[in-house]
Amino acid sequence: MLKLHYNLEKVSMGLVGAIIVAASIGGLVEIAPLFTIDETVELPADLRPHTPLELAGREIYIREGCYACHSQMVRSLADEIDRYGPYSLAAESAYDRPMLWGSKRTGPDLARLGGKYSDMWHVEHLIDPRSVVPASIMPSYPWMTRTLDTRLLSDALATLARLGVPYDAAMIAAAQADAEAQSSPDSDAADAFRERYGERPALRAFDGDPARLTELDAVVAYLQSLGRLTDAPNALLAEGGQ
Incomplete structure (x- = not known):
């Protein structure tokens, strides 16, 4: 040989x-x-797509290279499940373009991050990570306080719709308005947002200021959605534990 x-x-x-x-x-x-x-891969009946604001936050997450240090895939190992929560399912990422599973963990896995910390914790963590995690080596992102550019959101939803993500014509047309409405719960547009996306997506001023839509709003909205697009992993883990 x-x-x-x-x-x-x-x-x-x-x-x-x-x-x-x-x-x-x-x-x-x-x-x-x-x-x-x-x-x-069977799609869970309760799987929802990202809202325009969450989608904008996901794009910023990619833009800043967050995926290089954080995976979004909990492996089916006992210690990982104990630390992060239910193991990841392929169906959870059915609407992700591209998927962000990753394998590098300079920082912790984020697949089950949604709801673990408050919005203001995330805001402070993004602006000055060491203010909430003294030993953190994560870089600061103070520029995320700038106004969010929503001009391409309708095009982004239209492109994803062609790839099979269930955005309808009304969602595509109202993408910019819905992004602003999700971070301004007392606005007139909030009710229309709820009609299109239901009660499950969070509707609040993620950066604490409903008068201004910022990149922080988008990123925090996205982080708070992680692990909350479907309840299938929790249900599957509960079945396995019985």
Whole structure:
């Protein structure tokens, strides 16, 4: 076998061909199951898409590279479940484009972060992480106090709708208004937001100031939604524990 490999290395085109064959077999093994994903991944009945404000926060989360230090995938190991909560299901990320499972954990996993801390804790943590976690090595993001740019939200929802995320025409048309309404619970637009997205998404001034829509509003809204788009993982864990 070693002699065969040695001789193959002396024939450059043969080596290239062998590499292509090996990569093709590995790629086929990884890609083939994806063609049956519609049959193998069953969407939970209560799975909801992100609201426009949460979606804007997700884009900022990606923009700032948060995924490089935080995974969003709890593995089915006892110690992970004890620390973070129910293990992650593929169906939870059915509407994510792209998915943010990740594997790097310079910081803790965030898959079950929603509701764990208050909005103001998140605000302070983003502006000055060491004010709430003295040993934190996370960078500060003071520029997130700037006004949120919502001009592309309708286009973002329209694109995701074409990829199968259940945004209807009314949601797409009202994306900017709904982003502002979600952070201003006493506004006239709040009722229309509830009609489109129901009672489950949080509706409040995430950064503490309902008069101004900021990037902090968006990021905190997104963080508070993590692990709360469906109750399927909790239900599955409860069944397994019985």
